Amino acid sequence: MALMPKRVKFRKSQRGKIKGNAHRGNTVSYGEYGLQSMDSGWLSAQAIEAGRITASHAIHGEGKLFIRVFPNKSITSIPAETRMGKGKGEPEYWAAVVKSGMILYEIGGLPEAIAKDALSKVAYKMPFRCRLVSRRPSIG
Amino acid sequence: MVQVVKVKAQSRKEQGSKASKKLRKTGLVPCVVYGHKESAISLSASHAELIKIVKHGVRLVDLETDGKVEKALIRDVQWDFLGNDVIHVDFSRVSADEKIHITVSLELKGTAPGLLSGGVLDMPMHSIHIECLVLNIPDVIRVNVSELQVGGVIHVKELVAPEGVKFLADEDAVVVHIVSAKAEVASTVPPELGAATEPEVIKKPKPVAEEEE
Numbered sequence: 001m002a003l004m005p006k007r008v009k010f011r012k013s014q015r016g017k018i019k020g021n022a023h024r025g026n027t028v029s030y031g032e033y034g035l036q037s038m039d040s041g042w043l044s045a046q047a048i049e050a051g052r053i054t055a056s057h058a059i060h061g062e063g064k065l066f067i068r069v070f071p072n073k074s075i076t077s078i079p080a081e082t083r084m085g086k087g088k089g090e091p092e093y094w095a096a097v098v099k100s101g102m103i104l105y106e107i108g109g110l111p112e113a114i115a116k117d118a119l120s121k122v123a124y125k126m127p128f129r130c131r132l133v134s135r136r137p138s139i140g
Numbered sequence: 141m142v143q144v145v146k147v148k149a150q151s152r153k154e155q156g157s158k159a160s161k162k163l164r165k166t167g168l169v170p171c172v173v174y175g176h177k178e179s180a181i182s183l184s185a186s187h188a189e190l191i192k193i194v195k196h197g198v199r200l201v202d203l204e205t206d207g208k209v210e211k212a213l214i215r216d217v218q219w220d221f222l223g224n225d226v227i228h229v230d231f232s233r234v235s236a237d238e239k240i241h242i243t244v245s246l247e248l249k250g251t252a253p254g255l256l257s258g259g260v261l262d263m264p265m266h267s268i269h270i271e272c273l274v275l276n277i278p279d280v281i282r283v284n285v286s287e288l289q290v291g292g293v294i295h296v297k298e299l300v301a302p303e304g305v306k307f308l309a310d311e312d313a314v315v316v317h318i319v320s321a322k323a324e325v326a327s328t329v330p331p332e333l334g335a336a337t338e339p340e341v342i343k344k345p346k347p348v349a350e351e352e353e
Binding site for chain 2: 004005006007008009010011021022023026027036038061062063064091100101108109133135136137138139140
């Protein structure tokens, strides 16, 4: 089953606007290599799960995979051929709000070639442009 | 031995985000130098020069400001949201015989036999806080994992410090360990939520009806 919150305050949420770029969650923090989103949008729980499966197949149970996003927003929809009105639709799926620059997945404990190969396969599953980044040396 | 690079900078009068944005458009990066109980000075330096030294992992620079040269440590670097460009650099004045606190990256050395027998390497600590002389800053601290088996752990107290370097991190903190692959798979697979297709909605507790007299 795809990811979703265990408890929520409200079942339905407003759509909201995705403004600006990510100024948090935009650095590789846990692993050595990461997949960074270059666009903003909603990343569905199904897409996150597809990425996780692809990555874990690619790394063959070696190394460590970190998922940096969580789908905490419920997305509603109304059935086809429904008349206007009668209120907001029912929750269809859960999604994570992704801003450009956010790190979506990280891989640690693997050689660069394998980690980058795995993340490039995951990038195909993402609904927006992504790029591979590596950890920056610590300063300060 | 630490690498020292010369950086040319000019003092700047304009401050604030608007002036900094203008500055960046001209190929310069706003910087600041502080420390040694002297006043902080706002500077600007070439972006091309700074990004080159930051990406090469240079820590110590000879900062040339309006004809005056002083040793400075790169204390902090601010990046843009994608991590492509440097947008601000903090320099801290230091003298050659001064002891400083600094963070240095950890680098794994060797191949752990535990990995060949089906273990998964986990590295919770990627950098370590150290105390050393300015001219003794190591590039990286190497962690030898060539004898690490499944279930094996390397703590901070087991690290070999280079000469003149003192670790400031907690001695019992885990640097690297190898866990069994089965345990790792179990922790990465999201928990099955059973038949529940929707999360539980947090409801306010109903107020207890007051008894009418």
